Amino acid sequence: MTTPDGPGERANAQALALLADNPGLQRIFAAIDIDGDETRIVGGAVRNALLGRKIEDIDLATTAPPPLVIERARAAGLKMIPTGLDHGTVTLLVDGRAFEVTTLREDIETDGRRAKVCFGRDFCADARRRDFTINALFLDKCGRLFDFVGGVEDIAARRVRFIGDPETRIREDYLRILRFFRFSADYGEGPIDCDGLLAAVRGRAGLAQLSRERVRAELLKLVGARRAPDAVEAMSAAGLLGPLIASAPNPARLRRLVEQDANADPLLRLAAICLETPEDAERIAERLRLSKAERDRLSRAARVIVALHGKPFPLPEHVLNVLLFRHGREAALDGLTLAAIGASSSGQRAAIDFLKTAPEPRLPFSGADLIARGFSGRAVGDALATLRERWIEAEFTDDREKLGRMLDSAVARSAAANR
Structure with missing residues (x-):
């Protein structure tokens, strides 16, 4: 847990207090935290609050098992969507905003794509099963920050690293290879973490297990990130990118695109690569x-x-x-x-x-013009295609006499062809 000792820490404490002091969150805390259960904000919202970034989604971790979350939410009049009950996730809708509430859990079996989990009550154990240190921070309803894995220090250093053994984290879900480069591009500064990079290379065969839809979603986020050229160069040098896109990547082209247009959208950035x-x-x-x-x-x-x-x-x-x-x-x-x-x-x-x-x-001729001149069927499309080329050659003239001669010429050619 951190305490606000200096100016930076005090600013962090204020940001976290503002995050926790959310009316929708307070309704959820009041509804679920009964009979010894506790709910905390976790992950990206806490990370972004510390970085002064915009907070999009707010996810929550709770000791209450899913059936109790559902029961208590209904009793409090909160709208509920059972979005991922197999993994302990329930989405609560409060004042038009969605909050994902997930019961604390541990992975007991995984094949690199899907995991079987058991639910628990240990926030520290839950933190240690997550991917990166910067994503494993908890904030309680009083604004107190809990850091079990060194995430605060890594945020301060702008460092993205796996929790515990990187190879173990990757074997739990091979998508974490792509997430590692994406988060490094978005939140990191300086060289990519060496241990994480080595683990990604060693685990690269597991990328073939991932669905193409998951790879697409993660790649588009990656190439749209702040330091995408650095991450793409590292992936390409490590032999990780080519097999995903089935071609030889050109990272230098992405870097030049971003230098010329920092606002280029993710699909255009992907196109620059391949x-x-x-x-x-x-x-x-x-x-x-x-x-x-x-x-x-x-x-x-x-x-x-x-x-x-x-x-x-x-x-x-x-x-x-x-x-x-x-x-x-x-x-x-x-x-x-x-x-x-x-x-x-x-x-x-x-x-x-x-x-x-x-x-x-806009072509100044239409099918109606040609039909009025006696054209029909396929001849209409053929004549329009010819007129398009003639108009281009005429440098898109708007001279009515020239346009009339073009149309007359098309009629004459058609008549000659049909003799």
Whole structure:
């Protein structure tokens, strides 16, 4: 347990007191902490309060077994969702906010993906079964902090390390390999913990046991983290990343992307590591079980990358308008951003600014125009495709006479083809 001795500690104590003094939490404490049971805030909320970060979810650990949590919550008029009863977790809804309440537990059997647990009453034992020291801090309803594994010291040092033996923690759940790099990228400073890195390399075969959905979720969080380039470089050097994405990763490309655009979203960052062609998009989507929207976004971006291959920067406006017309704004921006990694910042910025603000060219012909000229069936689509190319060649002219001649030419070609 820590005490507020200096200015930093006093600031920490104030942050923790504000966290504990939450009306919704106090209702839960009052409902569950009966007949000797105790409930404490645990994990990320405590960690982020100490770091001065935004607190998203608030998780709770309790000595009360799940049936009692449910019974007491109902008696107190709290809404309840039995989200993970096999692992002792009940979600309580208070004033529209969800709080996960999990009974203290110990793993008695695990295969690296799933664990059988038994419930207990020992907060220290519960702390020691968690993954990282910074995630194993408890805060009681009075604002008192409990640290059984050195988490406060590691938070102060911005150090991410496993609790106890890293290899043992990894064997309990191989996803912890990815979480180790993700938390190192988000909360760590300086070199990645050597013991954790060595354990991750030794346990890398276990990554094959994980579902692709779990890997996808964790990888997208990892590449979106503050120090993602450092973590991705370490993973790649250790041979951990390539098998996950089924291609040779390019960590340097991610670093250059982040240097040029720190706000690049996680999917674009993932693309920087491994996307060059539409075939890459299909392979990545299959390996990571990406959603259809994610798959389509990568495929469209890859087509833009291919279209820009060999084109020097800065790009003329006509080329940028063609990208907007053929691929749409999002794909044009994604593909150009990836294709321009390493290009001069001024040339890249001008192109991106143009793509963000320029109106998308809209073909000034429609199927109705062609039907009115006697076209039908497949001939309508073929004629529109030809008109698209002619309009591009004409640099998206809006001259009515030129547009009329284009349409007349399409009619004449169709008539000649049907003689």
